[in-house]
Amino acid sequence: MITLEFIINILSLGSLYAMLALGLVIVYGILRLVNFAYGELIMVGGYTMYLVTLYTPLPWLAVAIVAVLAVMLTSLFTELVAFRPVREKSLTAMLITSFAVSTLLQNGALLIISPRARAVTLPQIFQTSVMIAGTSVPWRNILTILTCILTLALLTLLLRRTVLGIALRAAADNFKMTRMLGVPANTVISTAFAISGIMAGIVSIFWIGRSASVTPTIGMPPLLVAFVATVIGGMNSLTGAVVGGFVYAITISLLGVILPPGMVEFREAFMFAFVIIVLLFRPEGLIRSKTSVERVG
Amino acid sequence: MKLAARLKPFNTPLTLVAAVLAIALLTQLLDISLLTRIVTVMFVSLMLVLGLQLYMGNSGILNFAHIGFMGIGAYTAVIFSMTPEAKLLTNSDLYPFLVPLHLPFLPSLLIGGLVAAALASIVSYPLMRLSDAAAVITSFALLVIIHVVLLHWDRVSNGPRTLFGVDNYTTLWVSVAFAVITIFAVYLFKESSIGLRLRASRDDRYAAASIGINMVVMRWLAFMTSAFIAGVGGGLWAHFITSFKPYAFYLSETFVVLAMLVIGGPYSVSGAVVGTLVVTAAREVLRGIENQVNILQLFPEGFFGFTEVVLSIVLILILVYRPTGIMGGRELHWPRRRQARSAETNQPENNIS
Numbered sequence: 001m002i003t004l005e006f007i008i009n010i011l012s013l014g015s016l017y018a019m020l021a022l023g024l025v026i027v028y029g030i031l032r033l034v035n036f037a038y039g040e041l042i043m044v045g046g047y048t049m050y051l052v053t054l055y056t057p058l059p060w061l062a063v064a065i066v067a068v069l070a071v072m073l074t075s076l077f078t079e080l081v082a083f084r085p086v087r088e089k090s091l092t093a094m095l096i097t098s099f100a101v102s103t104l105l106q107n108g109a110l111l112i113i114s115p116r117a118r119a120v121t122l123p124q125i126f127q128t129s130v131m132i133a134g135t136s137v138p139w140r141n142i143l144t145i146l147t148c149i150l151t152l153a154l155l156t157l158l159l160r161r162t163v164l165g166i167a168l169r170a171a172a173d174n175f176k177m178t179r180m181l182g183v184p185a186n187t188v189i190s191t192a193f194a195i196s197g198i199m200a201g202i203v204s205i206f207w208i209g210r211s212a213s214v215t216p217t218i219g220m221p222p223l224l225v226a227f228v229a230t231v232i233g234g235m236n237s238l239t240g241a242v243v244g245g246f247v248y249a250i251t252i253s254l255l256g257v258i259l260p261p262g263m264v265e266f267r268e269a270f271m272f273a274f275v276i277i278v279l280l281f282r283p284e285g286l287i288r289s290k291t292s293v294e295r296v297g
Numbered sequence: 298m299k300l301a302a303r304l305k306p307f308n309t310p311l312t313l314v315a316a317v318l319a320i321a322l323l324t325q326l327l328d329i330s331l332l333t334r335i336v337t338v339m340f341v342s343l344m345l346v347l348g349l350q351l352y353m354g355n356s357g358i359l360n361f362a363h364i365g366f367m368g369i370g371a372y373t374a375v376i377f378s379m380t381p382e383a384k385l386l387t388n389s390d391l392y393p394f395l396v397p398l399h400l401p402f403l404p405s406l407l408i409g410g411l412v413a414a415a416l417a418s419i420v421s422y423p424l425m426r427l428s429d430a431a432a433v434i435t436s437f438a439l440l441v442i443i444h445v446v447l448l449h450w451d452r453v454s455n456g457p458r459t460l461f462g463v464d465n466y467t468t469l470w471v472s473v474a475f476a477v478i479t480i481f482a483v484y485l486f487k488e489s490s491i492g493l494r495l496r497a498s499r500d501d502r503y504a505a506a507s508i509g510i511n512m513v514v515m516r517w518l519a520f521m522t523s524a525f526i527a528g529v530g531g532g533l534w535a536h537f538i539t540s541f542k543p544y545a546f547y548l549s550e551t552f553v554v555l556a557m558l559v560i561g562g563p564y565s566v567s568g569a570v571v572g573t574l575v576v577t578a579a580r581e582v583l584r585g586i587e588n589q590v591n592i593l594q595l596f597p598e599g600f601f602g603f604t605e606v607v608l609s610i611v612l613i614l615i616l617v618y619r620p621t622g623i624m625g626g627r628e629l630h631w632p633r634r635r636q637a638r639s640a641e642t643n644q645p646e647n648n649i650s
Contacts, residue, residue: 034430085617092359093616095433096559100616103552104609107602114598216602220548224441231434269445272438279431280423 005135010249012141015148016206018245020222021229022155023199025241026192028230029172032091036098037078038226039219040105041197045071045204046214047109050118060123068201074105075197076190083193084186102219109216117213126209144206151202152242155195159238164191172236224268231275234285243286310484312631313570314477317343320574321473333469339577340472341534343570346557347476347483348526350569352519353558355492357499358428360520361436361551363527365443366413368546370528371535372447372454374409375463378402378536383462388455395453402466406532413528418521425516428502440551447543454543461540467533475533479526484566491518552605553580556612562622567629572622576608583607 024038048070052063082101086093125143129136159165164187171178171188179185207222208214225248233244248271255267278285304311317340324336349363376384376391377400384391400408424435447454454460486492498505498512505512535541553576561572583604590600615622 028430032430034434082613082617086613086620089616089620091429092357093620095359095430096555097613097616099552099555100609100612103549103605104613107605107609110602111600111606115601116598227434227437235430265449266445269442272442272445275438276424276435279427279435283427283431 003135004133005137006253008132008137008141008145010246010253012144013253014246014249015145016203016245017225017229017248018242019148019151019199020203020226021233021241021245021248022152022238023196023203024226025230025233025235025238026168026172026199027196028235029238030168030175030189030192031083031087031094033083033094033098034227035196036095036223037101037105038196038200039221039223040102041071041075041200041219042204042207042222043109043214043216043219044074044105045201046120046208046218047113047118049120049205049208050214053121060121064205067204068198071201071204072194072197075193075200078105079190079193084189087189102223106216106219113216115216117215119213120208122209122212126212140206140209147202147206151199155238158195164188168192224272228271228275230285231278232285237285240285247286306488307484308630309567309628310481312629313480313484313567315631316570316574317473317476317480321469324469335577335581337467337469337472337537338534339573340469340476341467341530341537342554342557342577343476343573344472344479344530344533345527345554346561346569346573347479347566348523348530349554349558350563350566351483351486351526352516352523354563354565354569355487355495355499355519356516358432358516359436360523361433362439362443363523364546364551364554365440366417366524366527367531367534367550368443368447368543369416370406370409370413370531371541371546372409372460372531373412373528374405374532375460375535376453377405377408378466378532379463383464387460387462388451390452390455392452402464402536406529406536409532410525410529413531414521414525417524418517421520421524422513422517425513425520440547444543444547447546457542457544459540459542463535463539463541465536465539467537472533472537475529480566480570482522482526483569486519486522487566491515495519549605552609556608558622559612560615560622562624562626564621564626565624565628567627568622568624571624571629575623579611580604580608 023041024035027033027035027038045067048067049063052058052066053060056063058066078101082097083094086097125139129138130142131137157165159169167178167183167188168191170181171183171185171192175185178188203222208218211218229244229248230241231244232247233242234240251274252267252271255270256264259267259270320336321340324333345363345367349360352358352360352363376395377398379387380399381396384396420439424432424439427435448457450456494505494510495512495515497508498510498515502512531546538545557572557576558569559572560576561570562568587600587603590596590603619625
């Protein structure tokens with residue numbers, strides 16, 4: 001049952017989910033904002049790829065880079081116009097704002113482009129496979145794993161070796177204190193949203209790469225995955241997000257194998273029940289962080 | 298004079314009910330079938346928004362699961378109100394023990410509400426300890442779970458397919474009656490000792506706990522009541538629309554109800570009423586524009602999503618410039634009187650920065 005193919009599948013899914021979760025957690029860590037508009041960033045990435053390949057003769061790699069940049073800019077823009085003005089008000093206001101931004105982006109795509117799916121052209125490498133130890137492995141999966149390793153390495157470098165990264169980690173730990181020590185709040189938050197956008201942009205390439213098409217509602221499934229993965233891993237920890245992503249990939253794959261045929265469609269319900277249980281009994285997730293004051297009783 | 302004095306505490310709900318009745322009468326007199334449909338749906342929405350206000354306004358916690366309980370109420374009520382023949386016609390896979398169940402309209406609605414409330418009471422008790430982001434994620438998780446179950450439990454809900462053949466019992470005046478009852482119920486809840494204790498714990502959980510308020514139990518009672526109202530509202534909606542599928546009880550409906558409450562003002566009953574009226578009117582105008590543009594075929598791919606785009610922009614603007622909504626935590630009175638903005642009705646301080 002557990003073949004090399006199964007393991008590589010899980011590794012590539014886990015890599016994708018880990019990057020997804022990281023993008024959500026980096027904003028949550030600082031603002032305590034669960035960004036409902038995060039899934040729509042992936043949709044923006046998909047439509048950018050579609051539009052750029054349609055109107056320009058750019059090579060695919062350039063298209064992908066443009067897509068990541070466009071997602072990053074969208075993320076920064078939502079922060080600037082929607083989240084920054086309500087940030088000082090209340091957490092509830094910020095959460096409703098993110099829900100509104102999500103609806104806005106989704107229906108904006110519906111309005112400007114089309115309710116119908118749009119095909120995204122992908123390079124040949126996304127469709128071909130390579131033989132490893134007797135099993136055929138899609139290049140897409142290998143690329144996902146390699147990209148994840150590279151992204152995580154770069155992010156670790158950024159967070160550990162640069163002043164901005166250290167400020168970001170300090171802000172996630174204690175935002176008030178960090179601000180008192182002279183770190184400008186807006187810079188830190190913008191950086192977090194930029195990183196979140198880059199993550200969503202990278203994920204969008206591989207997410208869209210699986211279906212080769214984009215619709216206005218494509219952001220919903222990745223958002224749900226990111227929610228579950230971050231809660232399981234621990235909402236306050238970046239390492240936790242990565243762990244959560246892999247745990248999600250393993251659990252959902254195993255559920256697909258273990259559950260009787262009639263129950264497989266309820267997989268998502270099981271995952272979310274798992275989320276509720278984690279929040280109740282281990283609200284800090286698998287990876288503990290310093291503080292967690294969400295529980296009252 | 299004596300009567301007036303007695304009615305004084307009920308000034309707000311009576312004012313709101315008067316507004317509802319005036320709209321209903323006007324609709325009845327105009328007798329335009331499109332308008333009657335819009336107003337009937339509006340009163341059903343009003344019931345849902347009031348139910349959401351009951352929990353969110355008093356506890357200060359965002360609840361995404363509300364529409365999920367509406368769905369549970371709708372499917373339950375329909376199973377009881379439809380005739381066995383009609384049920385088998387729309388869903389031949391229905392569990393055999395559900396087929397012979399057949400009750401009149403009102404008991405069916407009541408059972409729908411009770412089932413929603415019972416499920417809410419079981420599921421939510423442990424969740425009531427959570428606040429802030431954790432509470433929001435769990436309520437969102439609850440919505441997703443309810444949606445997935447409705448979507449795939451073919452033998453109860455007809456799966457992702459449309460369930461049709463529901464009798465149309467929800468007339469204008471039925472919806473008015475339920476809206477009126479709900480206004481009184483939600484207002485009385487707010488003024489009750491439970492509502493007061495819940496708001497006390499919302500504003501300062503430690504101070505409230507120190508005087509012996511059990512916040513978890515208070516939240517739980519509110520959540521259950523709110524789910525009951527959502528369940529009955531769902532049943533009403535189902536018997537108006539007569540055919541529906543699980544996607545009706547998911548994120549787009551959640552967005553509409555949330556927008557109504559937040560735009561009107563989540564911290565008062567009047568806010569829920571005002572928000573429902575304003576947003577319904579705005580949506581109908583916007584949808585009219587959308588339809589006109591589609592008829593004229595100005596866009597080759599069609600003109601969809603305009604209503605939601607405008608609504609979400611308005612919602613963001615309200616949150617930026619007037620986060621307590623149109624009503625700002627105050628209640629309506631007739632005749633208008635100057636009311637000092639009390640600290641109690643305003644939003645709890647919950648600053649992040």
